Amino acid sequence: MLRIDYLSIGGLPPLSFEVAPGQCLVIEGPSGSGKTRLLRAIADLDPAEGYVFLEGVERSEMPASLWRQRVRFVSAEPAWWAATPRAHFPAAAKLDRLLAALGLEHMNLDQPVAELSTGERQRLALVRALADDPPVLLLDEPTSALAATNAALASEFIKFQILAGRIVILVSHDAVQIERLASARLHLADLEWPHAPDSVAA
Amino acid sequence: MSSLPLANTDLLWAALLIALNGAISLTFGLRLELSLALITLRMVVQVAALGVVLRFVFLQSSPLWTAAVALLMLLIAGYELAERQERRFRGWWAYGLGNTTLLFASGLATLYAVTVVIAPNPWYAPRYLLPILGMVLGSTLTSVSLVLQTLAEGIERERGAIEARIAQGGTRFEAFAPLMRRAMRTAMTPLLNIMSVAGMVTLPGMMTGQILAGADPVEAARYQIVLMFILAGAAGLGAFATAVGGVLMISDRRHRVRLDRLAPLASSWRPF
Numbered sequence: 088m089l090r091i092d093y094l095s096i097g098g099l100p101p102l103s104f105e106v107a108p109g110q111c112l113v114i115e116g117p118s119g120s121g122k123t124r125l126l127r128a129i130a131d132l133d134p135a136e137g138y139v140f141l142e143g144v145e146r147s148e149m150p151a152s153l154w155r156q157r158v159r160f161v162s163a164e165p166a167w168w169a170a171t172p173r174a175h176f177p178a179a180a181k182l183d184r185l186l187a188a189l190g191l192e193h194m195n196l197d198q199p200v201a202e203l204s205t206g207e208r209q210r211l212a213l214v215r216a217l218a219d220d221p222p223v224l225l226l227d228e229p230t231s232a233l234a235a236t237n238a239a240l241a242s243e244f245i246k247f248q249i250l251a252g253r254i255v256i257l258v259s260h261d262a263v264q265i266e267r268l269a270s271a272r273l274h275l276a277d278l279e280w281p282h283a284p285d286s287v288a289a
Numbered sequence: 290m291s292s293l294p295l296a297n298t299d300l301l302w303a304a305l306l307i308a309l310n311g312a313i314s315l316t317f318g319l320r321l322e323l324s325l326a327l328i329t330l331r332m333v334v335q336v337a338a339l340g341v342v343l344r345f346v347f348l349q350s351s352p353l354w355t356a357a358v359a360l361l362m363l364l365i366a367g368y369e370l371a372e373r374q375e376r377r378f379r380g381w382w383a384y385g386l387g388n389t390t391l392l393f394a395s396g397l398a399t400l401y402a403v404t405v406v407i408a409p410n411p412w413y414a415p416r417y418l419l420p421i422l423g424m425v426l427g428s429t430l431t432s433v434s435l436v437l438q439t440l441a442e443g444i445e446r447e448r449g450a451i452e453a454r455i456a457q458g459g460t461r462f463e464a465f466a467p468l469m470r471r472a473m474r475t476a477m478t479p480l481l482n483i484m485s486v487a488g489m490v491t492l493p494g495m496m497t498g499q500i501l502a503g504a505d506p507v508e509a510a511r512y513q514i515v516l517m518f519i520l521a522g523a524a525g526l527g528a529f530a531t532a533v534g535g536v537l538m539i540s541d542r543r544h545r546v547r548l549d550r551l552a553p554l555a556s557s558w559r560p561f
Contacts, residue, residue: 130456131543131545132452132455132456132545132546133545134541134543134545146543147543151460151542151543151544151545152455152458152459152460152544153458155455155456155457155458156458159456159457159458160456161456162449162452162453162456164449165453166449166450166452166453167450167453168447168450168451168453168454168464168467175457215457216457219457219458221458
C-alpha cells in the first residue's frame with residue numbers, strides 16, 4: 088500500500104490518497120497543474136511537505152536510495168547517463184523478456200543512445216525502470232512519444248505490471264489508455280481546498 | 290649569492306614596454322588603455338607593498354607576524370576565488386566551500402613542505418613559509434576554481450542524466466561520479482601542462498628567480514622540482530576536496546539535486 092498524507096505541491100491543496108498493490112491511479116490535469124511535481128515528490132526527488140508511506144514506512148525513515156529503488160519515477164523525457172543502453176541495465180535474465188514485451192527484442196543494446204529514436208528511448212526507459220523489480224511505478228506520460236501500435240503495446244505492458252501486483256500512478260492524456268488502466272482517477276484541476284487556506288495554516 | 294641591484298631609472302625603462310602596449314591599444318582601438326593603466330598601477334602598488342611588508346616580516350621573524358601575513362594571503366585568495374566563479378552557491382556557501390578546501394589543501398601542503406620537506410629552522414621562518422604558501426595558493430586556487438566551474442556548468446547540462454540515475458535508486462556520489470571525475474581531470478590539467486613543459490619551453494618562475502638572484506642552477510632545479518611536487522599535491526588535494534564538497538552542497542541529504550542552491554548567473558568583469 089502506498090499512502091500519501093497531506094503532501095504539499097505548490098499551488099495545490101494538501102493531497103491525501105492511497106493506492107493498493109494491483110491498482111493504478113491515473114493523475115489528470117492541464118499542463119502546469121502539478122502532475123509531474125506530484126510524481127517527483129512521491130519519489131522524493133523534490134522536497135515536499137507531508138508524508139508518503141510505503142507499507143507503513145515513511146520515505147524519511149529509509150535511506151533515499153533505498154526508497155527510490157522501491158518507488159520508481161519514470162520521466163516523460165528519460166535521460167541517460169551512459170553512452171549505450173546496455174550500461175544502464177543490471178545483468179538480469181528478465182531483461183530479454185522485458186525488451187520483447189515492448190517490441191524491442193531486436194534492439195542492439197550497444198549502439199549509442201543518441202542514435203535511438205525518441206520512441207525507442209521511451210520504451211527502453213520502461214525496461215530500465217522495471218529491470219530491478221520496483222514495487223511502485225510512477226509513470227509520467229509513458230507513451231507520449233510512441234506510435235499507436237507501440238503505445239498499445241506499452242499500455243498492455245503496464246497493464247501486466249498492474250496485474251502482477253505493482254502499485255502504479257500514471258500521468259496520461261490518452262483517453263483509451265486511461266480507460267484501459269485506471270482503477271481510480273484524480274483530476275488536479277478539480278481539487279478544492281478542504282478549508283480556506285488561511286484556516287489550514289491557523 | 291647576489292643579484293645586480295635595479296635603480297629606479299631601470300624600472301622606468303622597463304615601464305616603457307607597458308607604455309608601448311598602451312600605444313598599441315590606442316592605435317587599434319582595443320579600448321584597453323584605461324584598464325591597462327589602472328592594472329599597471331595596481332600591480333606596481335601591490336608588488337612594492339609586498340616587498341616592503343615581506344622585508345618587515347623577515348626582519349621580525351616572529352611566528353605571529355608570519356601567521357598574520359599568511360592569514361591575509363588566504364583571505365585574499367579566498368575572495369579572488371569567489372569572484373572568479375560565474376555560477377556561485379547561494380548565501381554563505383558562495384565563499385564557504387571554496388575557501389574551506391583552499392585553506393585545507395594549501396595549508397596542509399605548505400605545512401608539510403616546511404616541516405618535512407624543506408624544513409628550515411625554525412619551520413615557520415617567513416623567508417620559506419610565505420613564498421611557498423603564495424605559490425601553493427596560486428596553484429590550488431586554479432584547481433579549486435576549475436572544479437567549482439566544471440561542477441556548476443555540468444550540473445545544469447547533465448541534470449537529467451544525474452537525476453535519472455538517482456531516480457533509479459543510485460546514491461548521489463554514484464550519480465555525480467562522471468561529473469566529479471571530469472571536474473577533477475579539468476583541475477589537474479593545467480598543472481600537468483606546466484610540468485610537462487617545465488624546463489623545455491618555459492623556465493619555471495621560481496627557478497628563474499633563484500638563478501637571477503645568483504643561485505647555483507642545479508640547486509635551483511632541485512628546489513623547483515620539490516616545489517612542483519608540493520604544488521601538484523596541493524592542487525590534487527584541493528580538487529578532490531572541492532569535488533566532494535561541491536556534490537554534498539549541490540545535493541541534499543535525501544540525495545536530491547538542488548539547483549536552487551546555485552545563485553543566478555552573474556557575469557561581471559572587473560579590473561579591480
